[in-house]
Amino acid sequence: MSATRLARAAKPFGRSLTCLNSSGKQRFSTSAIPRTSTSGSSEQPRQASVWSYSGVMAVAATAGLFGWGMSEFRHGSLPKTMLFDSLYAYPRYASMHEMEQALREIRQEIGGAEDIISTDPDDLHAHGYSEWSTSNPEGLPVAVTYPRSTEQVSTIARICHKYRVPIIPYSGGSSLEGNFSAPFGGISVDFAYMDRIVQFNKNDMDVVVQPSIGWQDLNEQLAKMESGLFFPIDPGPSAKIGGMIGTNCSGTNAVKYGTMKDWVINLTVVLADGTVIKTRRRPRKSSAGYNLNGLFVGSEGTLGLVTEATLKLAVIPEEFSVAVVTFPSIRDAASAAAEVMQTGIPVAAMEIMDEVQMKVVNMGGATAPRVWKEMPTLFFKFSGTKAGVRENIGLVQKITKANKGSNFEFAKDAREQKLLWSARKESLWSMLALRKEGEEVWSTDVAVPFSRLADIIEVSKKEMDELGLFASILGHIGDGNFHESIIYNRRDKAEVKKVEACVKNMVKRALEMEGTCTGEHSIGWGKKESLLWEVGEDTLGVMRAIKMALDPNWIMNPGKIFDRQS
CATH class of the missing domain: 3.30.465.10 (Uridine Diphospho-n-acetylenolpyruvylglucosamine Reductase; domain 3)
Known part of the structure; x- marks a missing residue:
């Protein structure tokens, strides 16, 4: 549910924002809660919202409940006849009254001196929806808590366990597979104040x-x-x-x-x-x-x-050096990377970016006035002793030359090293900046053994190019891990369908090559089906048994990694 839709739905509920103070009265303003940016810095507090506490609670709870029912329906966990008549039985989460009571008890036990709970609609939206993730199930948290200590987190968990309120952890909010979404409503636990x-x-x-x-x-x-x-x-x-x-x-x-x-x-x-x-x-x-x-x-x-x-x-190593080398094709670059690893040369980092990503670097201007060739490129970072760095550069140069690589282009100083590496690391954000109205970036990853790296990258690149969209390959090729990033129009159902098919094909291809559906983004909400393909139902059964032993009420970030079975 977008912020606009949420605001529209809540208009009938009133204009004063309140929350529960230590005496149980609804008198808590969210205006004192600072907004924490992704870099960890706090912005100035906003003006208090004009929403009523009961209005926000009703809309968020309804969104969470409806989102849970629809998500289970879509994933096949609920037959059509069970969509609404079994919501509380499978699993049974807190009712509206119980959620209010849980928040009241959290406020009473932790104390009223700190602004511990927010029901501000912007906070709810920010903690249930990610602009850089394509995995955004309907539903928002009912409230966001801001604990300051392990003891306060323990209090929140104990009370949520008592009332069966879902708990969703939140730190940087930069995950790509819907890892912090709130499909069943519940309480988001934001660790913004625990950053020391x-x-x-x-x-x-x-x-x-x-x-x-x-x-x-x-x-x-x-x-x-x-x-x-x-x-x-x-x-x-x-x-x-x-x-x-x-x-x-x-x-x-x-x-x-x-x-x-x-x-x-x-x-x-x-x-x-x-x-x-x-x-x-x-x-x-x-x-x-x-x-x-x-x-x-x-x-x-x-x-x-x-x-x-x-x-x-x-x-910290004594010496650093950063260099790039271009190749005529993505396969040549991947073959060179695999050979570097198979030879055992201790590079500090080795990244791949196709010609589209190199164009993004130049368009972003992060390394201006320097402009890089818009060709498939390997980024190398060397570190260690001065003698060791020189030796490793020489060994890698021989391998890249044998795989049709160009001459090395080195960052000329520490500043350019940092800028060049930052351009690589901020590639997703650079692509996000290129979006037009209605567009999103689908970014996901897989990993395969070194011997299959060139094969999967070549085939995946070809399929992406055939989409006719702004799409690129990049990744941590030194450990067999690479990413696809595709800009698409979320309003065009046909376009969404073909992008989704492209991503699924990449995952299936990786699994056929004895790889994994995710090298570092994890499963979240978005790759549950892929996990089943990868490990099978028996292995998932072991994972479910572990979760049931530690979380019998299924309240800890529910809907992520795998679904509960009836």
């Missing part, structure tokens, strides 16, 4: 952080402390640690440093009933019991809410 470094252990090369600190902000603070250390996992610029843990993301540095799961030492997690656990202690290795880190990393908040994480840090 809790403890820095320089000698142990680790750091304890809260979930809403961005990886870039973390590295900036480590640099200001002159620590000589950094956190190497680098997805999109606006990503926060909580979301990075939830999706087991990676980024451009994955070829050298691995993915998020490789850098988590331990987690503090609030379970569905409010119980607080710690997955491990602080040593970098342990064989004590089950690997709970592996269970919660990548679970997208469906098993618990991460409120603190202890992360490993790496030493």
